[in-house]
Amino acid sequence: MINLYNVTKVYTNGAKALNDVSLTIQKGDFVFLVGPSGAGKTTLIKIIFREETPTRGQVLFYGKNISRLKGREIPYLRRKIGMVFQDFRLLPQKSVYENVAFALEVTGASGKIIRARVPEVLQQVGLAEKSRMFPSQLSGGEQQRVSIARAIVNKPALLIADEPTGNLDPDTSWGLMNLLSDINKTDTTIIMATHAREIVDSMKRRVIAMSDGRISRDEESGVYSSEL
Amino acid sequence: MSFNTLAYYWREAINSIFRNTWLSIASVGTVSVSLLILGFFALAAVNVREFTQGIESGLEIRVYLKDGTPRENINGMQAQIAGVPGVSLVDFVSREQALEEMKNNFGDRGDILEGLDKDNPLPDSFRVRAENADSIPGLAGQLMTLSGVEQVIYGHGLVEKLVSVTRWARLAGAIILGFLSLAAVFLISTTIRMSVFARRKEIGIMVLLGATNWFVRFPYVMEGMMLGLVGAAMAGAVVYAGYMSLAGHITQTLPFIHPVTDQQVLLQVMGGILGIGLLIGALGSSFSIRKYLKT
Numbered sequence: 183m184i185n186l187y188n189v190t191k192v193y194t195n196g197a198k199a200l201n202d203v204s205l206t207i208q209k210g211d212f213v214f215l216v217g218p219s220g221a222g223k224t225t226l227i228k229i230i231f232r233e234e235t236p237t238r239g240q241v242l243f244y245g246k247n248i249s250r251l252k253g254r255e256i257p258y259l260r261r262k263i264g265m266v267f268q269d270f271r272l273l274p275q276k277s278v279y280e281n282v283a284f285a286l287e288v289t290g291a292s293g294k295i296i297r298a299r300v301p302e303v304l305q306q307v308g309l310a311e312k313s314r315m316f317p318s319q320l321s322g323g324e325q326q327r328v329s330i331a332r333a334i335v336n337k338p339a340l341l342i343a344d345e346p347t348g349n350l351d352p353d354t355s356w357g358l359m360n361l362l363s364d365i366n367k368t369d370t371t372i373i374m375a376t377h378a379r380e381i382v383d384s385m386k387r388r389v390i391a392m393s394d395g396r397i398s399r400d401e402e403s404g405v406y407s408s409e410l
Numbered sequence: 411m412s413f414n415t416l417a418y419y420w421r422e423a424i425n426s427i428f429r430n431t432w433l434s435i436a437s438v439g440t441v442s443v444s445l446l447i448l449g450f451f452a453l454a455a456v457n458v459r460e461f462t463q464g465i466e467s468g469l470e471i472r473v474y475l476k477d478g479t480p481r482e483n484i485n486g487m488q489a490q491i492a493g494v495p496g497v498s499l500v501d502f503v504s505r506e507q508a509l510e511e512m513k514n515n516f517g518d519r520g521d522i523l524e525g526l527d528k529d530n531p532l533p534d535s536f537r538v539r540a541e542n543a544d545s546i547p548g549l550a551g552q553l554m555t556l557s558g559v560e561q562v563i564y565g566h567g568l569v570e571k572l573v574s575v576t577r578w579a580r581l582a583g584a585i586i587l588g589f590l591s592l593a594a595v596f597l598i599s600t601t602i603r604m605s606v607f608a609r610r611k612e613i614g615i616m617v618l619l620g621a622t623n624w625f626v627r628f629p630y631v632m633e634g635m636m637l638g639l640v641g642a643a644m645a646g647a648v649v650y651a652g653y654m655s656l657a658g659h660i661t662q663t664l665p666f667i668h669p670v671t672d673q674q675v676l677l678q679v680m681g682g683i684l685g686i687g688l689l690i691g692a693l694g695s696s697f698s699i700r701k702y703l704k705t
Contacts, residue, residue, distance in 0.1 A: 253623070254622065272615075332619070378515045
């Protein structure tokens with residue numbers, strides 16, 4: 183589904199964020215992306231999401247070279263990828279329902295589809311009763327659920343979560359991980375960058391560890407750090 | 411563009427105007443004030459133009475004919491003068507008419523000229539109007555060379571001065587108008603840039619969700635156009651009402667000045683104000699938003 187071949191990214195200020203990275207992610211995978219801050223996790227995500235283009239190397243998404251996408255094709259790539267962030271990035275003036283519906287409106291979906299699909303997704307993330315509330319009235323965990331609902335409402339093939347539990351307490355984090363597991367069961371590929379050691383260690387999923395812009399370790403059913 | 415999307419654009423643009431109340435008021439206010447100044451100045455410029463044109467079109471060349479020029483030559487000469495490039499109008503004034511006019515000028519004392527009827531000293535003449543006031547001296551020289559012409563008279567010296575003054579006034583008007591337009595564009599686009607800056611997060615999220623550039627841009631462009639139009643309409647209403655009452659006062663107190671009250675002209679100025687408001691709103695928004703749509 184995603185193939186990176188010898189991807190190197192050097193920012194204009196000279197910082198080398200990725201150094202000759204190659205990896206393959208299959209459809210339905212659940213991948214933890216771990217490593218210290220500055221290791222290149224966020225750059226890797228940005229390159230898959232086509233927020234940045236690699237300095238060297240190829241990135242294929244479903245066999246299509248996304249570095250060669252024209253500006254007007256990029257939005258259509260992004261609709262196939264749901265994004266979840268540590269800081270949620272919800273629209274504060276829109277209600278829960280409107281925030282989720284917005285992701286569909288952006289794609290030009292009809293009102294009929296929106297009215298059917300939004301309650302369905304809110305049900306899935308357990309927020310059906312709070313659809314009329316505004317983000318400021320919700321807890322952090324609930325806000326993150328809204329952002330997940332927004333990310334999956336388009337039925338994307340890939341869900342990328344950049345430290346989704348970074349602002350959440352442990353209990354809430356576990357609830358969120360169960361939700362992500364459920365989403366993964368519906369054949370949605372998930373890439374999650376995280377610093378949450380316990381979560382990674384107990385989930386027994388594929389772990390890609392990065393340091394200094396390189397992949398230092400890539401194992402199935404891995405753990406957060408190798409030294410133990 | 412589907413109907414859903416179009417409905418979305420409308421809803422988004424209108425919602426955004428009401429949700430960002432203060433920014434909307436600031437934008438409308440800036441547009442209003444800028445176009446208000448621009449509108450009044452444009453009307454002043456229109457008046458200067460009309461006034462100077464009025465003066466210039468009043469300038470005439472008088473071509474006096476030699477005594478005893480046969481009347482049957484008159485039509486030929488008139489055609490000849492009318493054929494000179496730059497001449498807009500030629501009127502023949504017979505010596506009898508000239509005397510009549512002179513009597514009229516004397517008003518109730520016209521009887522002074524009573525005795526002249528039998529032995530009229532005035533010559534036949536042509537009254538010539540030029541298309542451009544500044545071509546008058548040249549035309550006068552040309553007309554002097556025609557056969558049968560005794561003398562050519564125009565406001566020598568005065569015409570040249572008047573033309574240079576009116577030309578200067580028009581140039582100054584155009585330059586000030588240009589600067590004012592630039593200032594208006596700058597002020598308004600700064601306000602719009604502020605309002606887009608205030609919503610950069612929202613724009614970032616839209617891009618994130620896979621919105622096309624046009625999808626992001628269009629509601630802002632529509633919003634800019636609406637705000638621009640509202641501001642311009644307010645400015646236009648104030649300019650129109652203010653100008654009409656001012657013109658009324660001027661005609662009453664200074665009867666020799668005739669402000670332009672031709673509705674056609676006023677309509678054009680109002681149309682211009684609305685058009686500029688609309689254009690600035692649309693362009694200002696789409697330029698301000700470009701920065702946030704880097705792809």
